[in-house]
Amino acid sequence: MSALLDARGLRLAFGGVKAADGIDLSVMAGEFLAIIGPNGAGKTTFINMATGYLRPQAGTITYDGAEITGRPPREIVRRGIARSFQLPQLFSEHTVEQNIALAIASRAGIFSPLAPLLRPAWREEGAELLERFGLLPVARQRADALNEGTRKLADIAMAVALKPRLLLMDEPTSGVAASEKMAVVETLVRVLRQAGVTAVFVEHDMDVVERFADRVAVWSQGRIAALGPPAEVLADPAVQRDVIGIARHA
Amino acid sequence: MTLPRMEALLGLLVAALLVLAALSTPWMKFVLTIALAKGIAVLGILLLLRAGQVSFGHALYVAIGAYSVAFLAPSIPDAALLLPAAALVATLAGALIGLFVSRYREIFFGMLNLALSMVFYSMLEKFYHLTKGTDGIRVPPLTAAGMTLDRVTFEWTVFATALVLALAFGAFARAYLLSPMGEALGAIKTRETRLEFMGVSPRRVLLSAYILSAMMAGCAGALVAMTTRHVTPLLSYWTASGELVFIAILGGAGGVLGPFLGAIAYELVRVYAAATVADMWQMILGAVLLLVILFARGGIWGLLSARAGKGAGA
Ligand SMILES: Nc1ncnc2c1ncn2[C@@H]1O[C@H](COP(=O)(O)OP(=O)(O)OP(=O)(O)O)[C@@H](O)[C@H]1O
Ligand SMILES: [Mg+2]
Numbered sequence: 286m287s288a289l290l291d292a293r294g295l296r297l298a299f300g301g302v303k304a305a306d307g308i309d310l311s312v313m314a315g316e317f318l319a320i321i322g323p324n325g326a327g328k329t330t331f332i333n334m335a336t337g338y339l340r341p342q343a344g345t346i347t348y349d350g351a352e353i354t355g356r357p358p359r360e361i362v363r364r365g366i367a368r369s370f371q372l373p374q375l376f377s378e379h380t381v382e383q384n385i386a387l388a389i390a391s392r393a394g395i396f397s398p399l400a401p402l403l404r405p406a407w408r409e410e411g412a413e414l415l416e417r418f419g420l421l422p423v424a425r426q427r428a429d430a431l432n433e434g435t436r437k438l439a440d441i442a443m444a445v446a447l448k449p450r451l452l453l454m455d456e457p458t459s460g461v462a463a464s465e466k467m468a469v470v471e472t473l474v475r476v477l478r479q480a481g482v483t484a485v486f487v488e489h490d491m492d493v494v495e496r497f498a499d500r501v502a503v504w505s506q507g508r509i510a511a512l513g514p515p516a517e518v519l520a521d522p523a524v525q526r527d528v529i530g531i532a533r534h535a
Numbered sequence: 536m537t538l539p540r541m542e543a544l545l546g547l548l549v550a551a552l553l554v555l556a557a558l559s560t561p562w563m564k565f566v567l568t569i570a571l572a573k574g575i576a577v578l579g580i581l582l583l584l585r586a587g588q589v590s591f592g593h594a595l596y597v598a599i600g601a602y603s604v605a606f607l608a609p610s611i612p613d614a615a616l617l618l619p620a621a622a623l624v625a626t627l628a629g630a631l632i633g634l635f636v637s638r639y640r641e642i643f644f645g646m647l648n649l650a651l652s653m654v655f656y657s658m659l660e661k662f663y664h665l666t667k668g669t670d671g672i673r674v675p676p677l678t679a680a681g682m683t684l685d686r687v688t689f690e691w692t693v694f695a696t697a698l699v700l701a702l703a704f705g706a707f708a709r710a711y712l713l714s715p716m717g718e719a720l721g722a723i724k725t726r727e728t729r730l731e732f733m734g735v736s737p738r739r740v741l742l743s744a745y746i747l748s749a750m751m752a753g754c755a756g757a758l759v760a761m762t763t764r765h766v767t768p769l770l771s772y773w774t775a776s777g778e779l780v781f782i783a784i785l786g787g788a789g790g791v792l793g794p795f796l797g798a799i800a801y802e803l804v805r806v807y808a809a810a811t812v813a814d815m816w817q818m819i820l821g822a823v824l825l826l827v828i829l830f831a832r833g834g835i836w837g838l839l840s841a842r843a844g845k846g847a848g849a
Contacts, residue, residue: 336732362734374729376722383718390715391733395740400715447733 288347289314289451289483290366295334295344304330305341306507312451312485317474319494319515320487322504322528328487329371331504332453336368337361348451367449371456371487373440377429381420381439384428385411388446411446417476418442419469433460438469445476452477454486458493466490470497491519503528539709541843542792546705549795550698557694561687562806564694568762570795570802571697576755577782577794578708579748584788585712586741587724588640591776592648595632595655596625596749598771600756602659605672605766614693615680618757625753626746633745637738640727652771659768671767674760693761700758701795704751708791711747720744781820785827787834796835 288311295308304327312318320328333339335346340355347353353361376384389407390400397403415421418438423431428439437460444452457473458466474497477484488494494501495515503511503524510528511518518524536544553571557564576597583590603621611617636647659666666672678684679692711717719740722730727737760766769775778801786797804823808816831838 338732358728358731359734359736362732368732374726374732376729377725378721379718379725387715387718387722388733390718391730391735395715395719395735396743443729443733 287314288312289349290335290485291347292331292335293345293347295331295341295346297330297334297339297341303327303507305334305344308344308507308509310502310509310512312483314483315481316483316499317477317497318485319498319501320485320504321489321491321494321501322510326504327507328504329455330507332368332455332485332487335361335453336366362447362449365450366453367444367447367451368453369437369441369444369455369457371459373433373436375428375436375439375443378427380425380427381431381435382411382415382424384439385414385420385442385446388443389414392447414442414446417472419472434462434465437461441473445480445482448480449482451483451485454484456487456489458488458490466493467496495519536843538790538840539713541840542705542709542790545839545843546702546792546795549792549799550702553698553799561690564690565762566802566806567799568690568694568697569759570798571694571701572755572758572762573779573782573802574786574795574798575697575701575704575758576752577779577786577798578704578791579751580779580783581788581791581794582708582711582717582720582744582748583741584783585717585720585724586744588644588741589780590648590748591645591773591780592650592652593748593752593779594771594773594775595648595652596629596752597756597759597775597779598652598655598659598766598768599625599628600753601760601766601770602666602672602756603753604757604760605674608674608677612675612677613679613681614677614689614696614761617677617761618696618754621757621760622750622753625756626750629746629749629753630742633742633749637742637745649773649776652776653773656768656771656773659771666768669768671765674764674766677761690762693758697758700754704754705791705795712791716740716743781824785823785834787836787838789833790836790840792839793834793836796839800835 290312292308292310295305297305308331322328330339334341337356337358345352345354348364348366353364376387379387386407389410393403393407415424420439420442423435428436431439437457441454441457458470461469470493498515500513501515501518502509503518505527511521511524553567557567576593580590580593600621603624604617607617607620611620632651636644639647660668679689684692719730719735723737723741730737756770782797782801783794785801786793786795804819805816808819827834
């Protein structure tokens with residue numbers, strides 16, 4: 286397997302806080318990589334750097350053989366990296382359906398003169414996506430009227446609608462009711478595997494990590510403290526003590 | 536009934552009423568032509584409002600359209616050529632200025648537009664040898680598509696053109712707002728950064744709407760010039776821009792008919808108020824604005840569509 290995303294020596298400090306303190310990480314094509322770690326460890330910061338929202342002060346990020354360090358989000362998305370957000374970023378005055386439709390149109394090119402011709406196909410694609418994410422019942426509701434879990438799903442569906450090769454998800458299951466969590470993740474994983482998407486996801490639920498991640502990276506104070514298969518990493522006493530213990534009670 | 540269908544039906548109804556009203560007296564035809572022109576300019580402002588942006592300087596493009604007619608009329612004395620020429624000049628100006636102002640949002644966007652319109656106002660005033668300053672320029676009699684018309688027929692031609700343009704721009708704006716480009720305007724208002732993460736440039740989305748709005752305002756200016764036959768720098772003065780925003784709020788930003796309902800109401804109230812209580816006009820204006828903001832945020836269109844919605848439900 287080859288690395289789809291390759292981060293080397295990423296550093297970024299906010300004042301005295303080292304949110305990234307020498308991050309080296311290769312994300313392999315096709316894998317599901319979980320990121321775990323306590324609050325403030327720099328997990329979101331990593332995603333922010335990989336998607337062009339934040340520019341690292343040092344280090345390089347390579348995607349699919351090309352350097353993308355500090356490129357703007359728009360360019361990075363077009364190269365095939367999409368993301369979802371820890372706090373859902375929806376268009377609050379639009380319906381769920383419109384949110385998804387806009388994501389599909391964005392991928393296909395809203396400035397394209399062919400847009401009107403493509404709309405029926407987009408509509409079909411949108412309906413299918415809504416169905417897969419179980420969002421059909423709320424399709425006509427305004428995004429700001431949804432509960433946290435549903436907004437989270439809509440947020441992820443929008444990222445999936447972009448048909449990325451690499452999807453970075455920031456806590457996809459937080460806010461989703463515990464009783465629905467596993468079913469939701471299962472569906473999501475099925476959708477992504479089918480499409481051959483490589484996924485990186487920040488996760489606080491160790492059961493989800495154990496079940497769905499091929500590898501897990503443990504973040505701690507801007508560094509990667511451990512990296513490997515979940516069975517190994519999660520069994521490590523140091524990880525148990527410093528990360529899982531804290532994360533579970535955070 | 537869907538919103539576009541309701542708008543189409545009401546739009547045609549209003550158009551028919553306007554024709555009847557214009558037939559009643561010559562001054563009514565004049566007032567309504569101006570109202571339609573302003574409605575077209577306000578329609579452009581409505582597109583920007585969708586993105587949550589208020590331009591306090593769009594009279595600039597009305598003035599550019601009007602002065603284009605005045606400047607070009609001696610060499611191209613035909614309305615059918617002057618109108619598209621004026622629209623083109625305004626569109627180019629909108630593209631150039633839009634490249635700059637589309638970087639800004641909210642108060643900065645509003646004030647930049649205001650500042651530029653005032654710069655143009657001063658230029659019109661100062662370059663007397665070109666513009667005749669505050670005296671303004673008289674527009675000579677024009678032909679229409681090669682035909683020499685008497686005064687009344689020409690006025691009817693301009694009125695009809697304004698009406699047809701209003702309907703065409705209204706239909707276009709509706710289609711635009713329902714398209715992904717239009718929906719992306721609303722996305723700029725609520726969560727612009729997400730658009731970036733979807734690979735879309737919010738600036739380009741806003742710029743497109745801005746250029747369209749400049750084109751519409753340019754057409755409006757050309758119609759105003761052909762109706763009043765006299766252009767002055769006041770067309771670009773900040774109060775003229777304020778008037779457009781006022782009409783947008785009065786008419787309601789919820790639908791493409793709002794700008795026209797607002798403009799018609801505004802012009803009629805203005806004419807009647809000027810005739811009966813001349814010195815109280817500003818006060819009436821202020822009171823109406825206050826009432827709309829306090830009790831009818833959706834403006835005239837909001838009141839109408841709520842009523843129609845209730846009727847349909849019953
Ligand atoms: N834009 C920013 N400006 C200032 N400080 C920031 C910024 N972004 C992150 N930080 C700081 O960097 C550190 C890492 O933040 P980050 O959001 O990456 O953590 P996290 O691992 O995602 O935590 P959580 O589990 O709470 O989401 C924190 O101390 C945070 O306060
Ligand atoms: Mg985070």
